[in-house]
C-alpha cells in the first residue's frame with residue numbers, strides 16, 4: 427500500500443445505535459465523544475473537520491425485538507444501509523470517515539460503505555471479543571457480537587448482502603487485537619478461516635510493539651485501504667469502564683496509545699470507527715475521553 431500523505435479532511439458521522447446490545451445507553455456514545463472535544467482536537471492537529479451529525483436510529487421502545495436470535499434485525503439492517511451509503515459518499519469526496527458509535531453492530535454498515543469502491547481492504551479489529559458469531563452460535567442473539575462474521579460473508583443474508591456485495595473483507599487481511607472473551611463458535615471460525623488473532627496472551631508475551639508491527643504487515647499486504655474498528659472494551663475496564671460488555675485483563679491505556687501511534691506512523695489507515703462507549707456506565711466521561719485521546723494518536727498527535 428502507498429502511504430497516504432494527502433489527507434484532505436476528516437468527516438465525522440455519529441450513529442446512536444443501541445439495538446445491537448442488551449444494555450441501553452450506548453446510543454449516547456456519539457454525544458459523549460463529541461462532548462470530550464473530538465472536533466477541537468482534530469482541528470488543533472491541523473485537519474479540516476466536518477461533522478455530519480447523527481444518523482437517525484429508532485428507539486427500542488417503539489419496535490418489536492423480532493427474532494430473539496437476531497434481535498432488531500430489520501432496524502439494524504436499515505440503519506446500516508443508510509450508514510453504508512453515507513460512507514460511500516464520504517470516500518468519494520476523498521475525506522477520511524470517522525464513525526462514532528453506538529454499539530458494534532454499526533461496523534456492518536461502516537465496513538460495507540468503506541469497502542464498496544475498494545478492491546481489497548485490510549481490517550484492524552481492536553476488541554475484547556471476536557464479534558464472529560452468527561444467529562446459530564450467538565449466546566445472546568445480539569447483533570453487536572456478529573459484525574466481523576458478517577463482513578466475512580457469514581451470517582443472515584440481509585446483513586451479509588448489505589450494499590449489494592459480499593464478502594467485504596478477506597480473512598487473510600484481518601487482525602483481531604485484544605481478544606479475551608471468545609465463544610465456542612467463534613473459536614471454530616477463527617481456526618477454519620485462519621484469522622490472525624492477537625489475544626491478550628500474545629500481547630503479554632510479544633509486547634504491543636511487535637503485535638502492531640505484525641498487524642501492519644498483515645493488513646497492508648496487497649490491500650488498497652485499511653479500516654480500524656475500535657471497540658472501547660478492548661481496553662482494560664480500569665481505563666475504559668463505560669462499556670456494556672467489559673472483560674477484565676485488557677489492553678492498557680499506554681498499550682492502546684502505542685498501537686494507535688504506530689498505526690498512525692505507518693500511514694496506512696483510511697477510515698476508523700470508535701464504538702461501544704456507554705456514558706451511563708462510565709465514570710465522569712473518562713471512556714469517551716480515552717476514545718478522543720486515542721483518536722488524537724490515530725491522527726498523529728505526539729507526546730514530544
Ligand SMILES: NC(=[NH2+])NCCC[C@H](N)C(=O)O
Pocket residue numbers: 529530531555557559564565566567568570571572607609657659671702
Ligand atoms: N461488540 C461487542 N461488545 N460484542 C460483545 C459480544 C459478546 C458475546 N460474544 C455475544 O456474542 O453476545
Ligand SMILES: [Mn+2]
Pocket residue numbers: 553554555657659660671
Ligand atoms: Mn467487544
Ligand SMILES: [Mn+2]
Pocket residue numbers: 530553555557570657
Ligand atoms: Mn466489538
